[in-house]
Amino acid sequence: MNVERSRLSGFAGGRNDEFAMDMLTPEEWTAVQLSLRVAFWATFWSLPFAVLVAWLLARTSFPGKGLFDGIVYLPLVLPKVVVGYLLLVTLGARGYLGQYLDAWFGIRLIFTTAGATVAAAVVSFPLTVNAIRLSLEAVDRGLEMAARTLGASRLDVFFSVTLPLMLPGILSGALLAIASALGEFGATITFVSNVEGQTRTIPLAIYSATHMPDGDAMALRLTVVSIVLALSALLLANLADRRIRTMIGRA
Amino acid sequence: MIGVDIRIDRPGGFSLRAAFAAPDVGVTALFGRSGAGKTTIIQAVAGVVRPDAGRIAVGETVFFDRDRGIDLPIEARRVGYVFQDARLFPHLSVERNLRYGERRARGVPFIAFDAVVEMLGIRHLLARRPHTLSGGERQRVAIGRALLAQPRLLLMDEPLAALDEQRKSEILPYLERLRDETRLPILYVSHSVDEVLRLSDTVVALAQGRMIAAGPVAGVMSQPSILPVVGRFDLGTIFDCTVARHDPAYELSTLRFADGELRVPLVDQPLGAPVRARIRSRDVALALARPTDVSVTNLLAGTVKSIVRMEGPYSDVELVVGGSSLHATVTAESVERLALAPGMALWAMIKAVAVDSRSTLFSAPDAAAPGQGGPPADGSTQVAAPHQSRS
Incomplete structure (x- = not known):
């Protein structure tokens, strides 16, 4: 308790050397780094799929589209524990798909960072899709038509006109995904449990801390880190959005 | 030859039937009010809209053929x-906008970046x-971008409609230059009589999805049957003329057409230049004998070809003047009072001031010599000012 106090006062009093390192315990650092890693890779892998799904939803019609639409947005409204449980049933060690993932590819998701990344990706996916879909719907189809009369094929039009004009939406979708992945709790703890260094991201670490008799200070420090990270993501999104809008002439 | 023969039916009740052949060189205007189906036709030619039936071919290339599944x-x-909105x-x-089409062009380029x-x-x-450009500049860049894609024909959808009068007159000379220098076939959608007269050689006039006239400009634009498109005020006869004389003392010019001469206010064109004069039917008066002691400058002798009673108190009297036609709108009451009938010899009177140089004289496209028709050095043009020529 005493040690914790001194760390806190160090935080407030401004000891300059090794400021950040000194602010957090190694355990807390692990959680922060893990969180950032999970959030980054979850967003990185889900982004192309999010663009594809957004395109399907905004630009195509096919039988069963309503159901597809519903399934895409389902993780947003389902209790996250349910999402985690569904992941466990499907991708767990004895899950419908999970057993083959292990047998064929040697991929194990349970208790691993990869599993935490999957959980974060699934939960943040609807938010990403939604942001990208909105930006896609805002793209003037007349411009795409003009591009085709100039000799560009559909695919060419997508990469030379549609995608650049969607950039603000893709960027804000990505930052939203990172922010929500940083905060993911329910699905992660249900699916891949709470393993230090593997799946214990910031929210899980805070949860653990509140169960420890002297964990208040740790919870408080991680809360501060959470706020700083979330705020940075929002500010960055704002800045990048303005930059890109100027770049593509929508200022 | 650009051959269009299509049928389009839309659920909302809009239906379009169009069949025409446009020449390989020069401007063919698709002329009509909004909703007439002009834009739909060029969208079908571009492939943006798929017709329900018919065929579209440009030269040897078949764009669309419902029966052959092309x-x-x-x-x-x-x-x-x-596009209208660039x-x-x-x-x-x-x-990079200009290069976009250039990079994707196929075949042998016929026009280079610098030339455009x-x-x-x-x-x-x-x-x-683009967002820092004015409307007129945007439209010029859009034209350049389309040209650099090395197209086999140019489709222009009211490129001036979104611009104010000043911008219009700023762009028209560039369009004339484009027409004269590239010799590309152009389908030009417009609802403006002035633009059609100034730019086009051939006209397809449309109303409510149906063609009501097609052919050379002077013939089509002189027909009373296009009244629904041009409106009563602009109904008139088009004469393709050349500048024969200038009379600076009185500030008058003499224009020669196939069968006579017209005296009009001074025309800002050199001798021999081709101009298109529009004589509005409402500006033509008729007399049984050669009038004397009148102020009217232009007296043309002719014979009555036909008299058509129109809506309202009006009748359209078509005169034959030499080999040309001249339409006059008079009241049905006058027709009766003068006992006008086909075959009668008459005199047509046209006030010189009625042929206002700002609203009715256009450089005719066909004979425009190379190097002429570019934007005038002083930027002034003689087009399409508001119609204020009644005197």
């Missing part, structure tokens, strides 16, 4: 499409972004 993709048709890519600079930039006067804009 429907060439938009990008394979190689049509330059200039549609420049907002994320690219002017130069010079012709349209857009070199100083190359580094700019």
Whole structure:
């Protein structure tokens, strides 16, 4: 308790050397780094799929589209524990798909960072899709038509006109995904449990801390880190959005 | 030859039937009020709209043939499409907009980047972004972009409609230059009589999805049957003339057409220049004998060909003057009082001031000599000012 106090006062009093390192315990650092890693890779892998799904939803019609639409947005409204449980049933060690993932590819998701990344990706996916879909719907189809009369094929039009004009939406979708992945709790703890260094991201670490008799200070420090990270993501999104809008002439 | 023969039916009740052949060189105007189906036709030519039946071919290339199951993709048709709203890519600079089509052009290029930039006067804009351009500049860049895709024909959808009068007159000379220098076939959608007279050689007039007239400009635009499109005020006869004389003392010019001469206010064109004069039917008065002691300058002898009673108190009297036709709108009451009948010899009177140089004289496209028809040095043009010529 005493040690914790001194760390806190160090935080407030401004000891300059090794400021950040000194602010957090190694355990807390692990959680922060893990969180950032999970959030980054979850967003990185889900982004192309999010663009594809957004395109399907905004630009195509096919039988069963309503159901597809519903399934895409389902993780947003389902209790996250349910999402985690569904992941466990499907991708767990004895899950419908999970057993083959292990047998064929040697991929194990349970208790691993990869599993935490999957959980974060699934939960943040609807938010990403939604942001990208909105930006896609805002793209003037007349411009795409003009591009085709100039000799560009559909695919060419997508990469030379549609995608650049969607950039603000893709960027804000990505930052939203990172922010929500940083905060993911329910699905992660249900699916891949709470393993230090593997799946214990910031929210899980805070949860653990509140169960420890002297964990208040740790919870408080991680809360501060959470706020700083979330705020940075929002500010960055704002800045990048303005930059890109100027770049593509929508200022 | 651009052959169009299509049928389009839309659930909302709009239906379009169009069959015409446009020449390989020069401007063919699709002329009509909004909702007439003009834009739908060029959208079908571009491949943006698929007709329910029919055939579209440009030269040897069949774009669309319902019966043979041919429907060439938009990008394979190689049509330059200039939209009413320019549609420049907002994320690219002017130069990269221009290069967009150039990079994707197929076949042997017929026009180079520098030539297009010079012709349209857009070199100083190359580094700019589209949203910093004025409406007129945007439209010029859009035209350049379409040209650099090396199209086999150009489709222009009311490229001037979104511009004010001043911008219009700023762009028209560039369009004339384009017409005269590239010799590309152009389908030009317009609802403006002035633009049609000034730019086109051939006209297809449309009303409510049906063609009501098609053919050379002077013939079509002189027919009373296009009244629903042009409106009563602009109904008139078109004469393709050349400038025969200038009379600076009185500030008058003499225009010669096939069968006579017209004296009009001074025309800002050199001797021999081709001009198109429009005599509004409402500005023509008729007399049984050669009038004397009248102020009217132009007296033309002719015979009555036909008299058609129109809506309201009006009748259209078609006179034959030499080999040309001249239409006069008079009251049905006058027809009766003078006992006009086909075959009668008459005198037509046209006030010189009624042929206002600002609203009724246009350089005729066909005979426009190379090097002529470019933008005048002083930037002034003689087009399409508001109709204020009644005197």
